[in-house]
Amino acid sequence: MRFTNLDQKPYWHDEIYTSLRASGYTAEEAIQALYHGQMIDVETLLTYQRPAPERTAIDTLTGLATEEPHHPPLYYVMARFWAEWFGSSITAMRSLPALISLLALPAMYWLCWELFASPMVGKMAMALLAISPIYIRYAQEARQYSLWVVLILVSSAVLVRAVRQKIAVNWGVYAIAMIPALYCHLLSVLVVLGHGVYVLAIERFRLSRTVLGYLLASLIGMVWFLPWVGIAWINQTALVETTAWMKQPLPLPTLIRFWGVQLSRLFVAWHFRSDSQLVYLAIPILVLAMVALNFLCRHTPRSVWLFILTLIGVTALGLVLPDLLWAGKRSTNIRYFFPSYLGLTIAIAYFMTHA
Structure with a gap:
């Protein structure tokens, strides 16, 4: 496809x-x-x-x-x-992201294996990833998003393994995995932040060896990313100009309809405007997502469901809250939500294989 x-x-x-x-x-x-x-x-x-x-x-x-x-x-x-x-x-030009997107399939399986140690969940998540319209759309677009999906999955799998095994070398691998993710998309910062929230919550906000391992790995990754941060700072005029569209205010009802369109893209391939009545297709998908997340939280260990919730929630909140507090339309850009989409995909895969 x-x-x-x-x-x-x-x-x-x-x-x-x-x-x-x-x-x-x-x-x-x-x-x-x-x-x-x-x-x-x-x-x-x-x-x-x-x-x-x-x-x-x-x-x-x-x-x-x-x-x-x-x-x-x-x-x-x-x-x-x-x-x-x-x-x-x-x-x-489109063959490159299409080829890269194939790497997301084993990467998804690996992350699910680290979380559930279940081939069944991994295979279902791979199947959803293979046929979901949102992943197919960006696999066929000459942009960086299929690469970003792969790097989110790989860095997340490495993190879950590092937390579980508590071996120092895994944190070195996590730092290495973080660097290309950051150099692929700036919003990888939210993914790394979500990982940090997960690690702190798992360790119950104690300064444990696991937390120290995460902090050191994150510091190494961020240091390697500092050259591009410096470049962005030097050219901040261009940065402000090219991202000015994000600050254009939208009424709350319009934002909500945009969010509905974005959620529907996980399973619906039709292209429709946010003012279309088809936006209500998001309601059954939202219900499915809520049921799947509730099922996940009730039937998996805290270390599993907490990871999924932070993968979904930190990026979503990082995009939605600024629009609600200071106005803007950052959260209307569907491709910024890939970490959240991946978390929902895994939750739904678990629900479909265990309900």
Whole structure:
């Protein structure tokens, strides 16, 4: 399913920017060359959608740093090399995330095994991940989100193992797993924070060896991420400008309808607006999610259900609360909720195999 009709969907705004970054040109250079009031032929336009021989991955990094510092560079550098090797057609650019998304299947199984030691739950979670519209959609989009899903699952599996086994080397592996996650998406900070809440709660807020292991691993990961934090700070004007849309206020009823659309995407492939009556399809899915979470909390150890709740809750609250307290529409962006989607997927998989 992930490789079906890769070139049939319109190559939209964000994907065009992926190709622009892979080309090594900046948006400013493209605008200066293309916006001159005259007719532009296709080949000239595609110059800024293909890797330029005179540009390198360093130019990709420079373009991101100066124009889009809210996007860490890992995926875009990968896309640069991918386009050099396999071409920059729509099919080629979308094949990279589609291939990466396949890694999410064993990663999901691994996380479920660490949580439940049950192949049945892992297989069901893999099946849901394989057919869920939200995961398929972003597996076919030339952006970093399929890579982010894989890294969330891997870092989470390593964390659960580290908490259970209490072996120091596992915390080193967790620090290593955290670094690419941070360099893939800034919201990985919320995932790491959720992991921290989980570890503290499991240890009942005592400064145990497990908590110290998490703190040291997190510190190492964050230190490795500091160079990009510094770049974002230096280019904070661009950071503010490119994320200004998040602060546009929306009425609470509109936000709630957006949340309904987002929740429905876990199982419903139809594309509909937030003002459509189809938004009420979210109600049975919400009921299923609540029933599954309640069942999970009643039938699994505290170390299991608490991990799922923190994986879902910390990211969701980190996006929803700012919109409620200070206005904005951060929480209307469906792809920011992948940690929460993954937690819900696991909870529903457990419910479906044990109810």
